[in-house]
Amino acid sequence: MDINASTARDLPSTLPDELLAEIFVHLHSCRLTDGEREGLAYLPVPPWAVVSHVSSRWRHISLKCKKLWSFIVDGDRRWTEASVKRSDPLPITMRAEIYPQTPHDSIVALVDLVPPARLASAQLWVNGSCPTDEETEPYTFWLLKLTQTPTPLLTYFEIAVSYGNAGGPSDGSTDIHLCLPWKYLGKHEQSPLRSIVLSECIFMTLFSFNGSTNLTSFKLFRCIYALDDNDDILGHDLILGALSASPNLEELVLSSSISPRGPILGSSFDKHGIKLPCLRILVLSDFLPMALDFLSYISIPSSATTSLTLVWDELEATPEVQFATLQGFNLERFLLNPMPSSHCELHILKSRFDGPSSGTQGVDISLGNGIKPHTAQETSFTIQITQESTTIPPSGPFLDAVLNLFSSRSTPVHTLVIAVPIAYFDCVRIGETWNKIEQVTVEGTAAALAFFDAWHRDAPHLLPNVTTLTISRVDLTGGALFEKLVLAITRRQLTTFSCARLAHVILDTPLVSARTIEVLTRILTIEKPHAVCVRRDTYDADVEALRHGRPRVTV
Numbered sequence: 288m289d290i291n292a293s294t295a296r297d298l299p300s301t302l303p304d305e306l307l308a309e310i311f312v313h314l315h316s317c318r319l320t321d322g323e324r325e326g327l328a329y330l331p332v333p334p335w336a337v338v339s340h341v342s343s344r345w346r347h348i349s350l351k352c353k354k355l356w357s358f359i360v361d362g363d364r365r366w367t368e369a370s371v372k373r374s375d376p377l378p379i380t381m382r383a384e385i386y387p388q389t390p391h392d393s394i395v396a397l398v399d400l401v402p403p404a405r406l407a408s409a410q411l412w413v414n415g416s417c418p419t420d421e422e423t424e425p426y427t428f429w430l431l432k433l434t435q436t437p438t439p440l441l442t443y444f445e446i447a448v449s450y451g452n453a454g455g456p457s458d459g460s461t462d463i464h465l466c467l468p469w470k471y472l473g474k475h476e477q478s479p480l481r482s483i484v485l486s487e488c489i490f491m492t493l494f495s496f497n498g499s500t501n502l503t504s505f506k507l508f509r510c511i512y513a514l515d516d517n518d519d520i521l522g523h524d525l526i527l528g529a530l531s532a533s534p535n536l537e538e539l540v541l542s543s544s545i546s547p548r549g550p551i552l553g554s555s556f557d558k559h560g561i562k563l564p565c566l567r568i569l570v571l572s573d574f575l576p577m578a579l580d581f582l583s584y585i586s587i588p589s590s591a592t593t594s595l596t597l598v599w600d601e602l603e604a605t606p607e608v609q610f611a612t613l614q615g616f617n618l619e620r621f622l623l624n625p626m627p628s629s630h631c632e633l634h635i636l637k638s639r640f641d642g643p644s645s646g647t648q649g650v651d652i653s654l655g656n657g658i659k660p661h662t663a664q665e666t667s668f669t670i671q672i673t674q675e676s677t678t679i680p681p682s683g684p685f686l687d688a689v690l691n692l693f694s695s696r697s698t699p700v701h702t703l704v705i706a707v708p709i710a711y712f713d714c715v716r717i718g719e720t721w722n723k724i725e726q727v728t729v730e731g732t733a734a735a736l737a738f739f740d741a742w743h744r745d746a747p748h749l750l751p752n753v754t755t756l757t758i759s760r761v762d763l764t765g766g767a768l769f770e771k772l773v774l775a776i777t778r779r780q781l782t783t784f785s786c787a788r789l790a791h792v793i794l795d796t797p798l799v800s801a802r803t804i805e806v807l808t809r810i811l812t813i814e815k816p817h818a819v820c821v822r823r824d825t826y827d828a829d830v831e832a833l834r835h836g837r838p839r840v841t842v
Contacts, residue, residue: 508542739768
């Protein structure tokens with residue numbers, strides 16, 4: 288984001304200097320995006336240097352305000368020295384990007400001039416092709432320096448390694464030993480660290496991070512585990528140990544960063560023995576057996592926003608092992624103090640997996656809690672099952688296992704939203720929980736075909752207490768689909784009284800014809816002219832037959 292004279296004119300001259308300084312720092316932070324990192328567009332220019340030439344007042348603010356000078360980058364050595372002096376005694380925020388072409392002088396200046404005792408935030412982005420010899424490379428020496436010098440103010444620490452075309456981290460691609468900073472940063476419970484971000488790093492043998500009662504955010508992205516002294520892959524004892532000492536953790540993100548090996552034999556970790564009562568956000572993405580094995584050691588609040596991406600891969604484990612792992616996961620012990628809710632929505636949707644493989648597909652199953660029906664609720668628990676191949680795993684057994692997890696919760700499911708073709712409905716008839724579903728939404732033509740076909744032919748007693756059926760993004764102009772819909776509803780209405788609850792059909796589909804409305808209304812209940820509802824944006828007002836018996840139109 289460039290700051291120029293037009294920007295200066297947009298800022299009122301009556302703003303106090305302190306507020307303008309905060310705006311300058313914010314504008315500078317907006318430039319520090321992942322897109323710029325990938326495109327190498329970031330320029331190591333501190334915020335005071337960017338704004339000082341715009342106007343005399345801005346220059347005055349940039350020279351006077353300590354806050355602007357407390358943001359230090361890997362730029363000119365003179366800038367670093369001036370920033371340290373002018374910002375004294377404020378805490379320092381430091382950010383450095385290390386590429387093969389980065390001048391050593393700028394990094395050496397950070398090592399020599401920035402006092403660790405004033406360091407509050409440290410971001411280090413490293414190109415994986417850079418050499419890492421601690422005797423010749425200043426940024427590696429800087430990591431060593433952190434291990435030997437107290438950093439009482441350091442609350443944010445990030446190391447992100449970029450490999451470009453190198454294919455990601457491996458034992459031989461880099462020598463960035465994370466054991467270096469952790470000797471100090473995590474050596475006692477009162478470490479000041481509040482947030483840690485590690486991206487594409489390698490956990491080495493001597494890695495030791497004991498966690499902290501102050502730690503609130505812990506994020507790992509595509510990190511791998513090296514070999515220990517016995518040439519075995521390090522287990523996830525490392526992370527479990529950190530979590531067990533961080534009871535105040537609020538955000539935990541583990542993206543492709545779980546060890547394929549569980550805790551070592553003889554470890555002290557019990558199933559669901561690590562309690563994280565303050566956790567608000569959990570995001571985990573990895574292969575299904577590894578992910579669920581890791582989760583079997585922790586417990587989180589049922590109110591936490593939880594997103595699990597479980598990747599089905601037969602190269603990692605056999606289908607039998609993956610099914611057994613999914614079916615054996617104890618959701619009740621995983622969730623702390625589940626609170627009943629009067630309303631719960633279950634969504635079975637197409638996977639939105641954004642992985643590198645174009646053939647990746649799957650189902651996205653989420654459970655959302657609400658206060659009352661008809662209110663928009665955020666998903667609180669999501670399981671996304673994906674497979675990087677041309678065929679998707681059998682949806683029936685998968686849904687059976689996942690829905691079994693959800694059905695054990697004390698809150699009954701009120702609303703079911705389904706957008707994947709499912710012809711195996713035993714999974715939706717588990718126990719009495721599913722008998723309490725009152726609203727069903729079917730999205731997509733393929734999903735509707737499978738749903739209606741199974742409903743009228745195989746399972747007429749399915750979901751007996753459904754009162755409202757919503758059909759969305761479905762082409763009802765085709766005869767086959769409409770016929771299956773009519774047969775499904777007719778058979779339900781002609782069965783026992785307990786299955787005759789369906790009273791409303793909401794059509795959120797293109798070109799709803801008069802014949803569709805007339806037939807569905809007659810099947811449902813003649814005395815209820817508004818039994819079939821049509822969304823306003825899909826209502827075909829030009830159909831002549833709609834002039835009499837016009838349906839209810841909803842927004």
